[in-house]
Amino acid sequence: MARRVLLHIGTPKTATTYLQDILFRNRDVLAKHGVHYPVASFDDHFRAALDLTRREWGGFEDEVVGDWDALAAQARSLDGTVIISNEILAGATAEQAARARASFGDAEVHLVLTLRDLARQIPAEWQETVKHYNTESYADFLRVIKARDGRSADLFWRVQHVPDILERWAADLPPERVHLVTAPPAGAAPDVMLRRLEEATGIDSIPLAYESNRTNTGLGVAETALIRLVNERVDRTLPDIKYRFLVREVLAHRQLAERTSRTGSPRLALAPDYRPWVEQLADEWIGKLGAAGYSVVGDLEDLRPTPEKREYVDPDHADPRDVLGAAVESILALVHEGSRLIVVEEELREEVHRLRAELDEQRGIPLGRRVREKAVDRLSGSPTGQKALGAYRRARGRSSREA
Structure with missing residues (x-):
C-alpha cells in the first residue's frame, strides 16, 4: 500500500x-x-x-x-x-x-x-474559456467575476x-x-x-x-479576439468533438500560439x-x-501583481489589421490540415478497397481450403512451424505413394 x-x-x-x-x-x-x-x-x-x-x-x-x-x-x-x-x-x-x-x-x-x-490568472482564464466555445467579452467577464454573479464567476472562483x-x-x-x-x-x-x-x-x-x-x-490579444469571433460565427453549430480538434487544437494550440510567439503579439493583461x-x-x-x-x-x-511593462491592449477592441493577419494564417493552417486529411482519407479508401477485394476473394474459396491456407501461413512464420509443416508434407507424400 x-x-x-x-x-x-x-x-x-x-x-x-x-x-x-x-x-x-x-x-x-x-x-x-x-x-x-x-x-x-x-x-x-x-x-x-x-x-x-x-x-x-x-x-x-x-x-x-x-x-x-x-x-x-x-x-x-x-x-x-x-x-x-x-x-x-x-x-x-x-x-x-x-x-x-x-x-x-x-x-x-x-x-x-x-x-x-x-493579475495573470484572470486574463488567462478568460482566454481558456474562449478556447472552449465561449463568446463572452473580456469586459463582461471582468465585471461578473468581480461581482461574483453568474455562471462564469462561479466556474472561475x-x-x-x-x-x-x-x-x-x-x-x-x-x-x-x-x-x-x-x-x-x-x-x-x-x-x-x-x-x-x-x-x-x-x-x-x-x-x-x-x-x-x-x-x-497562451495566445495574444489579436489571436484570442479571432477565436472569439469564430465562436460567434459558428454559434455552436459545430459538434464539440469537431470544435476541439479544428478550433482548439489546429487553430489555437498549433497555429495561433506559434504566431503569438513569432510575432510578439501583445499578450492579454x-x-x-x-x-x-x-x-x-x-x-x-x-x-x-x-x-x-x-x-x-x-x-x-x-x-502580489507586478507592474505591467507594456501598454494595455483591450481584446474587445483588437486592431483589425492584427486580427486579419491572424485570420489569414488560420486559413492557411486549415488548408494544410485539410490537405493532410485528404491524403489520410485516400489511404483509408484504398485500404477499404483492398480489404473488400480480399474478402470477396476469400468468399470464393471453399472453407476447408481457407482453413488450410491460414494454417500454412501461421506455421510458415516460425522455425518450429516450418519443421512441422515439412514433416506433414513428407508424410502426405509417402501416403500418396503408398496409396
Whole structure:
C-alpha cells in the first residue's frame, strides 16, 4: 500500500500541463526511486478528476464514470509515494474532496496547490474559456467575476479562490501536509516552477528529463479576439468533438500560439481599472495563507501583481489589421490540415478497397481450403512451424505413394 499520496489539485493556468507532462515522461525513472505517477495514458488523471468532480465537459463526463475509484485502487496497490495531478480537482466540493482524501486507505495524504497572481490568472482564464466555445467579452467577464454573479464567476472562483479551495480540500489536514507552490514573477526561467514543485513533493533529488511538447502556450490579444469571433460565427453549430480538434487544437494550440510567439503579439493583461481590486485581494490572501502555517515553496509575495511593462491592449477592441493577419494564417493552417486529411482519407479508401477485394476473394474459396491456407501461413512464420509443416508434407507424400 502507498505510504504517501500527493494530490496536486491545481490551480489551472499555473503550468500544470507542462508539469504533468514532465511527470508522465519521467514516470519510469520516478518509479525506480519509489515515486509513482500511475497513468497508462496522459489523460488518465484528467479522466479520474472529471469523474470525481462530475463537472460537465461536453458529454465526455459520461464516459469516465468509475475512473476515480480505479485510479485510487491502483494508487493503493503501489508501494512508496504516489503523485496524482490534475487542475480541475481544485473545483471539487467539500464532500468530493473528503471522498478523494479517504480514497487512499491509511496512506499519508498531502495536498499540493500551485498558485499564481490574479493579475495573470484572470486574463488567462478568460482566454481558456474562449478556447472552449465561449463568446463572452473580456469586459463582461471582468465585471461578473468581480461581482461574483453568474455562471462564469462561479466556474472561475471555484478553481481560483485560493482560501476557499483550501477550506474545501485541507479542512482536516495538518498544515505541514499542505504545500503551496507559488509561480515566480513573469520573465522567470520556465523550469523554476517545476523545480519548486519537485521540492514540494520531495522528488528534487531524482534526475528528471525536462523535455516537453505539452506547454499550453497562451495566445495574444489579436489571436484570442479571432477565436472569439469564430465562436460567434459558428454559434455552436459545430459538434464539440469537431470544435476541439479544428478550433482548439489546429487553430489555437498549433497555429495561433506559434504566431503569438513569432510575432510578439501583445499578450492579454488585466484591465488597469481592476488592478486596485486585485491588489487588495492579494493582500488579504497573503495574510490568510501566511497565518495558516502551510508549507510554502517560493514566496507568498509572488501572489502580489507586478507592474505591467507594456501598454494595455483591450481584446474587445483588437486592431483589425492584427486580427486579419491572424485570420489569414488560420486559413492557411486549415488548408494544410485539410490537405493532410485528404491524403489520410485516400489511404483509408484504398485500404477499404483492398480489404473488400480480399474478402470477396476469400468468399470464393471453399472453407476447408481457407482453413488450410491460414494454417500454412501461421506455421510458415516460425522455425518450429516450418519443421512441422515439412514433416506433414513428407508424410502426405509417402501416403500418396503408398496409396
